Amino acid sequence: MSNMSDNSRRRFIKGAGALAGLTAVSSFVPVRFAIGATAPVKIGILLPYSGTYAMLGNSITDAMKLRIAQAGDKLGGRAVEYIAIDSEMSVPKAPTNTNKLIKKNNVDFIVGPVHSGIAAAMAKIIGKRKTPIMIVPNAGSNAVTGPLCAPNIFRTSFSNWQPAYPGGELMAKEGHKTAVTISWKYGAGIQMMAAGKEAFEKGGGKVVREILIPFPKVNFQAHLAEIASLKPDAVFSFFSGGGAAKFLKDYAAAGLKDKITLYGPGFLTEGVAKAAGAAAEGIKTTLHYADTLDNAANKAFRAAYKKATGKAANVFAVQGYDTGSLLIQALDAVKGDAGATADLIKAMEVAVIDSPRGSWKMSKAHNPIQDIYVRQVENGEQKLLGVAAKQLEDPAKGCKMV
Ligand code: PHB
Secondary structure: OOOOOHHHHHHHHHHHHHHHHHHHHHHHOOHHHHHHOOOOEEEEEEEOOOHHHHHHHHHHHHHHHHHHHHOOOEEOOEEEEEEEEEOOOOOOOHHHHHHHHHHHOOOOEEEOOOOHHHHHHHHHHHOOOOOOEEEEOOOOOHHHHOOOOOOOEEEOOOOOHHHHHHHHHHHHHOOOOEEEEEEEOOHHHHHHHHHHHHHHHHOOOEEEEEEEEOOOOOOOHHHHHHHHHHOOOEEEEEOOHHHHHHHHHHHHHOOOOOOOEEEOEHHHOOOOHHHHHHHOOOOEEEEOOOOOOOOHHHHHHHHHHHHHHOOOOOHHHHHHHHHHHHHHHHHHHOOOOOOOHHHHHHHHHHOEEOOOOOOEEEOOOOOEEEEEEEEEEEOOEEEEEEEEEEEEOOOOOOOOOO
16 A cells, blocks of 8 residues: 555545445445435326316415425425326326326325315225325315225315315304205215205204206306295305306306305305405305414415415415425435335324414324314405314214224
């Protein structure tokens, strides 16, 4: 060694150091993860980017990406790759889209969908497998955290029962005796109307007529004429996105707004109150979020979302944001090892989400246990009036994990 040139000595030291480093690394890190550690975590997204629910899909996506960007665009130290498919709100296309993300794209997680029918179709495929892990950032299908519940299926939003049941209670509490329900004829509408009706009738009310319209049709005129002739005290309704904006405008234009009080889960006015203008003002709904919630997480979130998108936040954005928070906590817990499914699931089961809606945790069926608020539209904003139900947990009927 003594007659080595300075240059070759430096090279030798460098090489020896690198070798020593390699030995140390490979003895501590499992081979599977060592290979995958440099690859990005793959997040498949199946959400609507066209049609009546496009606003919902965009709000969820923007807010989830915002949350992950706030964490340095890394999950457990690894880069993130998003592979997004427009669900087109098509139930028949859901199996093909889901299988494409699983088999062709090899995703670690699937985030989606918005639509209850698609959610059930996806859960039937994903729940039979060990991977990927599905995170539902909107669709309320009761079955997904009921009979179709599975270790690798989580929801960051709500069950259809959750915001609707307190809505029916509110309608009875405010003194109404008769009501008509009106919604789209598919999982979400059917389940929300059933929950609202059950609560309303328990409170002494009577649902005198149940109207269901093919999804996503928006020709409401004949149905509004029927409601006018039935003269109920109240109307209980679920529509969302573009369809909700149209319903609110048609309801007001038909002269019903000041005569027959309109209620429903807050999706009715969520993200569309500004566009509906005077037709939305004063409407009272129940939901797991209100724009004016006075907590630090909500204030920071609304400011960051506005800055990133130029738009006011809504409940769909909250659900996307919380999906990002859940992913961050889960992958931090396994130090980025997206293949450590059992540990990821454990981390998601115990996660506490410091959400703009208020802090929440997963139920045993993997659905948020959360407060349901009473809100009222004021100047296009969903203003908090009070709490309709504290820490409400979905009954998760038929879920074997409960
Ligand atoms: C659903 O299909 O589950 C659904 C869609 C839109 C909403 C809420 C629920 O706003």
